[in-house]
Structure formats: C-alpha cells, structure tokens
Amino acid sequence: MMRLLVVETRRLWLRRLTWFTLFAGLLVIGLTGVATWQQAQPVSAAEQAQSDNDYQQALKDWQANGEQMLKDCLQQQAEAQKTDPKADFQCQAANQAPQREWFGRQPPSFLEIAQNTTRNAALTVGFLVFLIGASAVAAEFTTGAIGTWLTFEPRRLRVLTSKLVATGVTGFLASAALVALLVGTTYAISRYAGTVGALPSDGLRALGLLTLRVTAAATLAGLVGASLGALTRHTGAAIAVALGYAVAIEGFVRAWKPELAPFLVDPNLNAWIGGQSTYSVPLCSTNAEGFYSCTYVEHTLWQADGARFGGIVVALLILVALWAFRQRDVT
Amino acid sequence: MSGAPAIETSGLRKTYRTRRGRQVAVQGLDLHVPAGGVHGFLGPNGSGKTTSIRMLLGLINADSGTMTIFGHPVPDDLPAVIDRVGAIVESPKFFPAFSGRTNLELLAGAIGAPKSRVGEVLEATHLADRAKDHYAAYSLGMKQRLAVAATLLKDPDLLIFDEPTNGLDPAGIREVRDTMRDLGQRGKTVLVSSHILAEVEQVADTVSIIGRGHLLASGSVSAILGSQGTTVVRVGVSEPDRAATLLAYEGWTTRREGTHLVVEGASDPAAVTRALALAGLYVHELTPVVPDLESVFLDLTTHEQLGAPPTSRASRWGGRK
Ligand SMILES: Nc1ncnc2c1ncn2[C@@H]1O[C@H](COP(=O)(O)OP(=O)(O)OP(=O)(O)O)[C@@H](O)[C@H]1O
Numbered sequence: 138m139m140r141l142l143v144v145e146t147r148r149l150w151l152r153r154l155t156w157f158t159l160f161a162g163l164l165v166i167g168l169t170g171v172a173t174w175q176q177a178q179p180v181s182a183a184e185q186a187q188s189d190n191d192y193q194q195a196l197k198d199w200q201a202n203g204e205q206m207l208k209d210c211l212q213q214q215a216e217a218q219k220t221d222p223k224a225d226f227q228c229q230a231a232n233q234a235p236q237r238e239w240f241g242r243q244p245p246s247f248l249e250i251a252q253n254t255t256r257n258a259a260l261t262v263g264f265l266v267f268l269i270g271a272s273a274v275a276a277e278f279t280t281g282a283i284g285t286w287l288t289f290e291p292r293r294l295r296v297l298t299s300k301l302v303a304t305g306v307t308g309f310l311a312s313a314a315l316v317a318l319l320v321g322t323t324y325a326i327s328r329y330a331g332t333v334g335a336l337p338s339d340g341l342r343a344l345g346l347l348t349l350r351v352t353a354a355a356t357l358a359g360l361v362g363a364s365l366g367a368l369t370r371h372t373g374a375a376i377a378v379a380l381g382y383a384v385a386i387e388g389f390v391r392a393w394k395p396e397l398a399p400f401l402v403d404p405n406l407n408a409w410i411g412g413q414s415t416y417s418v419p420l421c422s423t424n425a426e427g428f429y430s431c432t433y434v435e436h437t438l439w440q441a442d443g444a445r446f447g448g449i450v451v452a453l454l455i456l457v458a459l460w461a462f463r464q465r466d467v468t
Numbered sequence: 469m470s471g472a473p474a475i476e477t478s479g480l481r482k483t484y485r486t487r488r489g490r491q492v493a494v495q496g497l498d499l500h501v502p503a504g505g506v507h508g509f510l511g512p513n514g515s516g517k518t519t520s521i522r523m524l525l526g527l528i529n530a531d532s533g534t535m536t537i538f539g540h541p542v543p544d545d546l547p548a549v550i551d552r553v554g555a556i557v558e559s560p561k562f563f564p565a566f567s568g569r570t571n572l573e574l575l576a577g578a579i580g581a582p583k584s585r586v587g588e589v590l591e592a593t594h595l596a597d598r599a600k601d602h603y604a605a606y607s608l609g610m611k612q613r614l615a616v617a618a619t620l621l622k623d624p625d626l627l628i629f630d631e632p633t634n635g636l637d638p639a640g641i642r643e644v645r646d647t648m649r650d651l652g653q654r655g656k657t658v659l660v661s662s663h664i665l666a667e668v669e670q671v672a673d674t675v676s677i678i679g680r681g682h683l684l685a686s687g688s689v690s691a692i693l694g695s696q697g698t699t700v701v702r703v704g705v706s707e708p709d710r711a712a713t714l715l716a717y718e719g720w721t722t723r724r725e726g727t728h729l730v731v732e733g734a735s736d737p738a739a740v741t742r743a744l745a746l747a748g749l750y751v752h753e754l755t756p757v758v759p760d761l762e763s764v765f766l767d768l769t770t771h772e773q774l775g776a777p778p779t780s781r782a783s784r785w786g787g788r789k
C-alpha cells in the first residue's frame with residue numbers, strides 16, 4: 138500500500154496538468170495582488186486635505202443647523218405618533234455630530250485584506266484542486282492505463298484508495314502552498330504600502346485558522362474530484378457533474394425549498410469557511426381578512442454543521458466510488 | 469503447485485450489455501493451457517479471445533464459470549499469482565504524456581521492482597535510446613515493444629499476449645516469435661492470441677481454437693494438423709477423369725486440380741493406389757496434402773459460422789486433454 142501511495146503521489150506531481158493548475162493558481166494570486174495593491178495604498182496628502190475639508194464643512198453645517206434639524210425631526214415624529222403611537226424616526230441617531238473617520242478613505246489593514254482575499258480564494262483553490270484530482274484519475278480510464286495498472290496490482294480497493302490518499306496529500310500540499318502564497322503576497326504588499334496596521338494575536342490566530350479551513354475544504358474538493366473521476370471515467374464529465382450540480386440542482390432546490398439549505402453544499406461551505414451562514418425560510422399564511430402574507434424566519438448554520446456535512450458527503454462519495462470501482466468492468 | 473495447468477477455465481460465460489440488448493461474448497468456454505510452452509489461442513474476430521483474457525486477469529467479471537491460473541482460483545486469488553503473470557491485453561495502454569521510461573518506472577514502483585530492471589527491459593526490447601520520448605510519440609511497433617517490456621518487469625511464469633505482433637515490422641514479428649519460443653523453452657508458459665497463423669504454427673506447442681465464445685478444438689499442433697493430414701492426398705494419374713469416376717464409386721470425394729486429383733477421406737493413401745492399380749490406372753505421383761493451421765482454422769471456423777454443430781468437430785480433432 139505504501140508503495141502504491143508513493144507511486145501515485147509521484148505520478149500526480151509528474152503530470153503536466155498538476156503544474157498547469159498550480160500555475161493558474163499563481164495567476165489568480167497575481168490578479169488578487171493587483172487589487173490588494175490598490176486597496177492598500179496609504180491616503181495621499183491631497184486626499185487627506187480633501188477629507189479634512191469635507192469634515193470641517195460637515196461639522197460647521199451641523200453646528201449651524203443640527204439643533205433645528207433635531208427639533209424638526211422630533212416634531213414630525215410627534216405628528217406621526219398621533220396615528221401610529223409606535224412611530225420612531227431615530228432622530229437622535231440621525232443628527233449626531235459628524236465624526237472624523239466618516240470622511241475620506243481608510244486603507245484597510247493587512248488582516249482585513251487577508252481575511253477577505255483568503256475567503257474569496259476558497260472557491261478558486263477548491264476548483265483547481267478538484268481539477269487535479271478529477272483529471273488524474275479520469276485520465277487513467279480514458280487512456281486505458283488503468284487496465285495495465287490492474288495487471289500489476291489487481292486489488293482494486295487498494296488501487297483506488299492509494300489514488301485517493303495521494304490526491305488528498307497532493308491537494309493538501311497544493312492548496313496550502315497557494316493559500317500561504319496568497320497571504321504572503323498580501324502581507325508583502327501591505328508592508329510595501331506601509332499600511333500593515335495592527336497585528337493583534339487573536340486576529341493572526343483567526344487568519345491562521347481561516348487558511349487552515351480553506352485548505353481543508355480544498356483538500357476535500359480534491360477527493361471529490363478523484364471520486365467523480367473514478368465514477369464518470371472522464372474529466373469533462375466529472376467537471377460537468379460538479380458544475381451541473383452546483384448550478385442546476387443547488388440553485389433549484391434553494392429557490393424551491395429554502396428549508397433544505399442545511400443539506401446543500403453552498404450554505405454549508407460558507408458556514409465552514411466564514412464561521413456561520415444564515416438562510417431564511419418563509420412562513421406564510423392567510424389571515425382572517427383573507428390577506429396572504431409571509432414572514433421570514435432566519436436560521437443559522439454553524440461551522441460545526443458545515444464540517445459535519447462536508448465530512449459525511451465526501452465520505453459517502455468515496456464509498457460509492459470505491460464500491461463502483463470494485464464492481465465495474467475495466468475494458 | 470508444479471503439476472497445475474497454467475490456465476484452466478470451465479463453463480466460462482460473459483455477456484455484455486449493449487444497445488441491442490445482451491450480447492453473448494463467451495459462452496461455456498473450457499480452456500486448458502498446460503504449464504510450459506507456447507499455447508496459441510485462436511479464433512475469428514469477435515470470437516471472445518480478448519474477453520476471455522480480460523476475465524482471467526480480473527479486468528471484467530465473468531457471468532459464470534470458474535478459472536484458475538497455476539491452480540489458484542481467479543479472480544479471487546489473483547493477488548497471489550499476479551506477480552507470476554505478465555499480460556498485454558488487446559493494445560498497449562500507457563500514459564501518453566509520460567516517457568516510456570517513466571511509464572515503466574511507475575509500474576516497477578507498484579510491484580517494488582528495482583529501478584535497474586527498467587533499464588534492462590528497455591535494453592532487451594531495443595527501446596533504450598527512445599526511452600525518454602513521450603509514449604504518445606512512439607510508433608505502433610514501439611508501443612508494442614514497451615508493452616512487452618512492461619510484462620518483463622516481473623519475470624513472469626505465464627505471459628499472456630493478445631496480438632503482440634500487431635503493428636510490428638517483419639523483424640519485430642520475428643523478434644516476438646523468438647522471444648516467445650525462447651520463453652517457452654525456458655519453461656515459461658506463453659498464451660498468445662494472433663491472427664497470423666503461420667506465426668503461431670511455427671512457435672506454438674499446443675493451440676485452442678474458439679469460435680463464437682466456445683472451444684472448437686484444442687490440443688497439440690501436430691495432432692490438430694495430423695488428424696487432417698492423412699485424409700487428403702493429391703494424386704497424379706494418367707487418366708484423371710476415369711480415375712475420378714472410379715474413386716467416387718469407391719466412396720471417396722474427389723476434386724480436379726489441373727492434371728491432378730485431390731482425394732479426401734483417404735485415411736490410408738495406399739488404398740487409393742491399390743484401387744487405381746486394380747483398374748489399370750497407374751499413379752505417378754501421390755502426395756499427402758499437409759494442411760496448415762490456417763486451413764484447419766478456416767475449415768473449423770467457417771463451418772462454425774455456418775452453424776454446424778461444434779461438438780462433433782471438437783471431438784473429431786480429439787486432441788483435448
Ligand atoms: N466492451 C464491450 N461492450 C460490448 N460488447 C463487447 C465489448 N467488448 C467486446 N464485446 C463483444 O464481445 C464479443 C467478443 O469480443 P472480443 O473482443 O473478446 O473478441 P476477440 O476474439 O478478441 O476479437 P478480435 O480478434 O477482433 O480481437 C464481440 O462480439 C464484441 O462485439
């Protein structure tokens with residue numbers, strides 16, 4: 138088994154497609170870097186002067202008219218309360234003194250940018266790793282090399298298991314490298330721009346955990362790819378199944394039965410990566426006067442829900458792939 | 469386990485699911501391949517040779533029947549014997565974007581063969597100087613050679629070659645023939661399926677002929693050829709027309725071939741001479757027509773396709789052990 142694992146891992150890294158995929162990942166990181174560069178720019182003297190000016194203007198305006206506006210607001214509220222005693226115009230909040238930070242742009246800190254880009258990169262990295270796994274396994278069927286392979290190692294469960302484990306290891310390493318590179322580039326850019334900002338240890342820890350969660354999700358995507366590759370025996374078909382499912386089935390189910398969200402990939406993935414995700418289910422009824430109305434009840438999926446869902450789905454898919462590979466003819 | 473035949477199948481059956489419903493590829497095949505020597509596995513296109521080989525190697529599932537390799541029931545016990553079996557099924561299949569050497573190295577890694585072995589088998593198959601090229605850039609013959617090289621990685625006791633000379637040039641064909649003969653003489657067993665019957669006739673010790681998924685004849689090459697060899701003679705006689713009438717009257721089937729007569733069913737050629745001499749016809753030439761494997765094969769398999777009962781034929785050759 139160890140021998141097979143070594144050979145399969147070696148084969149994955151010998152494949153051109155693995156390297157093309159990693160190269161595509163680098164391109165995406167490069168593009169993200171450009172956006173990061175723009176965001177991270179410090180505020181220029183001219184921008185600073187402009188926003189100072191805006192602030193002074195607003196302050197002056199408030200000092201001159203603030204009291205009157207508050208009075209007007211309260212009066213209108215009192216008027217409204219004659220018909221609806223619960224009317225609340227939020228007059229105090231709407232007429233606060235302007236604050237300096239409301240004016241002008243604040244360059245986001247490294248931690249803020251890194252959290253965002255890492256979260257946004259999850260889907261791309263996951264898809265790239267999926268592609269590595271799916272094409273590596275499917276190519277064996279399209280070329281027929283799997284037949285040759287089985288005349289050297291006929292124990293099918295071992296054969297596919299070694300491929301899955303190799304894909305898992307490779308997917309983990311590839312996605313970890315890509316995510317690390319992404320965070321590293323972001324830091325370098327923030328630093329160069331001089332807008333790294335505060336680096337509190339809990340913020341760093343949160344970022345570290347986020348990168349691990351994205352890497353874990355991408356690793357699972359690789360296993361899904363390898364399993365679908367073995368089931369469909371064609372890279373294109375594996376991609377079509379994955380995309381078709383994501384777009385057609387998930388989209389349809391979400392629109393048709395929102396309460397099934399806990400059984401869909403997208404909300405669970407968001408919960409896993411972002412910490413939680415919410416979905417709302419309409420509660421509709423027709424009241425005594427015959428009016429049909431709906432209220433929306435919001436539900437939350439937590440990180441643990443996402444983890445459990447992902448684990449179960451991938452485990453089931455792997456079992457199905459192993460079972461099918463054991464049974465089916467290889468011609 | 470030394471006494472066990474290399475391959476034994478009994479009642480082997482396989483149907484494929486196709487658009488036109490279930491297609492029977494192998495039906496009740498009883499194969500017996502003795503250990504040691506070269507065994508030809510012959511049959512027309514679509515008769516089930518590749519299907520049988522795939523079942524033996526556990527690539528496809530049999531519907532029913534039993535199979536053994538060196539006495540091990542397969543596919544269940546395949547892991548125990550696979551190291552003794554090298555096989556090329558139908559056409560060589562490797563990763564096109566890897567070099568020949570890389571392809572072999574991966575296979576060697578899977579069975580724990582030393583890397584030096586890869587170099588050796590590349591040398592042996594004359595691929596060493598093209599070993600670094602992508603497999604996709606190989607000619608058909610080079611692909612075949614690489615497949616042979618792959619089977620040699622294991623130093624197997626049983627080699628299964630499904631049309632190994634397909635695409636090879638005359639020198640390549642001779643090489644494969646010599647390799648097979650050499651392997652056979654070294655006590656290895658070679659099961660070779662081929663449509664070049666002259667090739668098979670030269671190297672095979674025993675053959676099995678199948679048609680439509682079942683066995684038509686099996687046995688040593690000499691027995692299969694010999695069983696027909698005594699039955700046909702070519703006769704040169706002074707008055708062929710009169711001779712033909714006379715022999716037909718005596719119960720032989722005859723046919724004119726130029727100035728000669730071809731007499732079938734003559735189990736004893738001397739009887740033909742005697743009958744003609746008694747009528748005053750003098751024989752100046754009498755040669756037994758030794759059929760080659762090709763004519764026996766065609767005789768068997770065309771009859772088969774025309775729907776003659778296969779059992780009587782199989783017993784007629786009588787060579788089954
Ligand atoms: N994958 C498949 N699906 C459906 N039918 C198949 C499949 N493979 C083979 N067959 C059918 O099974 C029968 C036997 O085919 P097989 O390939 O075993 O013949 P063969 O003796 O190897 O022929 P050839 O000399 O042409 O190589 C044929 O009728 C063929 O059409």
Ligand SMILES: [Mg+2]
Pocket residue numbers: 517518519558630
């Ligand atoms: Mg064939």
